[in-house]
Amino acid sequence: MSLREHALSLFRSAVGTVRPAPMLKRAVKLQGDGCPQLIVKGRAFPVKRNLYLVGFGKAVLGMAAAAEEILGDHLIRGIVSVPLGIQESLQRAGMQEMLLKPHSRIQVIEGAKNNLPDPEALRGAGAIQELAQGLTADDLLLVLISGGGSALLPAPIPPILLEEKEKLTKMLASRGAAIQELNTVRKTLSLLKGGGLARLAYPAQVVSLILSDVIGDPLDIIASGPTAASSHSVQDCLQVLAKYNLLQSLPKSVETVLSSSPTTRATPEDYSHVCNIIIGSNTLALDEAKRQAEGLGYVALILSAAVCGDIGHVAALYCQLIRLLCLGFAGLGEGPLGNEVRGNLLQLAAELDIPGLNLAEFLQALQGLGPEKPVCILAGGETTVRLRGSGKGGRNQELALRVGLGLHRAQGAEASSPLGRCEIIFLSGGTDGQDGPTGAAGAFCSPELVDEAFQEGLDAEAFLSNNDSYTFFSHFQRGRHLLVTGLTGTNVMDIQAVLIRPRDRS
Ligand SMILES: Nc1ncnc2c1ncn2[C@@H]1O[C@H](COP(=O)(O)OP(=O)(O)OP(=O)(O)O)[C@@H](O)[C@H]1O
Ligand SMILES: O=C(O)[C@H](O)CO
Incomplete structure (x- = not known):
């Protein structure tokens, strides 16, 4: 799979x-x-x-x-x-x-x-x-x-x-x-x-x-x-x-x-x-996802069921977390770059002030992970979007687009980026099945998203600046990266999942 x-x-x-x-x-x-x-x-x-x-x-x-x-x-x-x-x-x-x-x-x-x-x-x-x-x-x-x-x-x-x-x-x-x-x-x-x-x-x-x-x-x-x-x-x-x-x-x-x-x-x-x-509650939903992820062979960790705050900051937090995990797989987690990313993460977490999150402790747990197994990080909550554009979208699709852009930029900024050596997927979805006024629950992204979209003539950044994430994901690869579940009849806010494994294992 x-x-x-x-x-x-x-x-x-x-x-x-x-x-x-x-x-x-x-x-x-x-x-x-x-x-x-x-x-x-x-x-x-x-x-x-x-x-x-x-x-x-x-x-x-x-x-x-x-x-x-x-x-x-x-x-x-x-x-x-x-x-x-x-x-x-x-x-x-x-x-x-x-x-x-x-x-x-x-x-x-x-x-x-x-x-x-x-x-x-x-x-x-x-x-x-x-x-x-x-x-x-x-x-x-x-x-x-x-x-x-x-x-x-x-x-x-x-x-x-x-x-x-x-x-x-x-x-x-x-x-x-x-x-x-x-x-x-x-x-x-x-x-x-x-x-x-x-x-x-x-x-x-x-x-x-x-x-x-x-x-x-x-x-x-x-x-x-x-x-x-x-x-x-x-x-x-x-x-x-x-x-x-x-x-x-x-x-x-x-x-x-x-x-x-x-x-x-x-x-x-x-x-x-x-x-x-x-x-x-969101916590119960995350606990179940964790159990399932472990069954699929992942080392699974829950970051928090209270991820909230500005969507740009939350996207940056996920990007840095993904960078750190990839550095870990490359055996570089303890080096200067690893320390820099950890510092970025701690600063972002301090700015976001996520209730109950002890990021330092979470990062310690990450450091203890061996490189043997793929990793799954789960989180939930509700971010805040300040609408500036007139496009169609939702918190989850916008978060996925922002994370996609952030990973693309990180990859471009580093020669032989460890991101390239891992297979990465990020998913954000609303548990009620409807993300903002759209027909999707959320979206998936990977570091390749921006380049692949560009080949189709889609400028991810332009869509983002118009809060037009739904239009972007609907067009990109004919909507393949949209998460579509239909109304679920429940609602415990949003859920995010980060899944990573080294490429040579896939
Ligand atoms: N174009 C857009 N891009 C990004 N986010 C948007 C856009 N339009 C609306 N939103 C966000 O969607 C949210 C409203 O959608 P929705 O009805 O799913 O809210 P909700 O808070 O999830 O409601 P509920 O608590 O009932 O699930 C708001 O947070 C709003 O900022
Ligand atoms: O109904 C409400 O007040 C909100 O959905 C929060 O529970």
């Missing part, structure tokens, strides 16, 4: 492990006939036809279908708020297993066109609120949560109107607010976010199954944490609004809510009736 085929199969198995059905089946089991119990990640909850289900997010429909199959007759009623058009597009994509069966006990409400709260999403949130409020101490509420959940569960605190909240969210996003900042504001202005749903469901037992699309898997930020204690206060919200220059232009209703919210909570709230469990 070629490195490309290996990379593709690693990506597929990483995504496969966080697809709704396998994920739910791993996390939840119904056991015992006489007095049945719901076993969720080792915890047991007695069930006696007392189960209710709510959900909100882009991947929740498939999660609900899998959950209904597991829960059977114990499920009394459910409501899920999912993106507009999702049932039709899953149907068209032939993904029947992600759809609810006819006569399902779960009601589906579609809304939040373009990932923005709208009256339909408001209706969904209202129905979910009503269901939660009516529960008793004998009931168990299963809450399914995935990315996109914030827009699908809007419940502005009166007198704030939906349009006012939507406008504020849009302004924050367009001024570059990070998801942590955006959701800190959303939580403060919502009845259901920031633990609100869990509080309403009391005294029922609440079990939340969460598919994380946020770096570090913070429970109170994913979908704005409707069942998690908030770690933010009104002061934090005001700070975000001040940072993005919005304090002076707030609607009256928002000012009213902010001024009447307690600055500190009088008594710490009791969440002992709640159990929040992350059942799918």
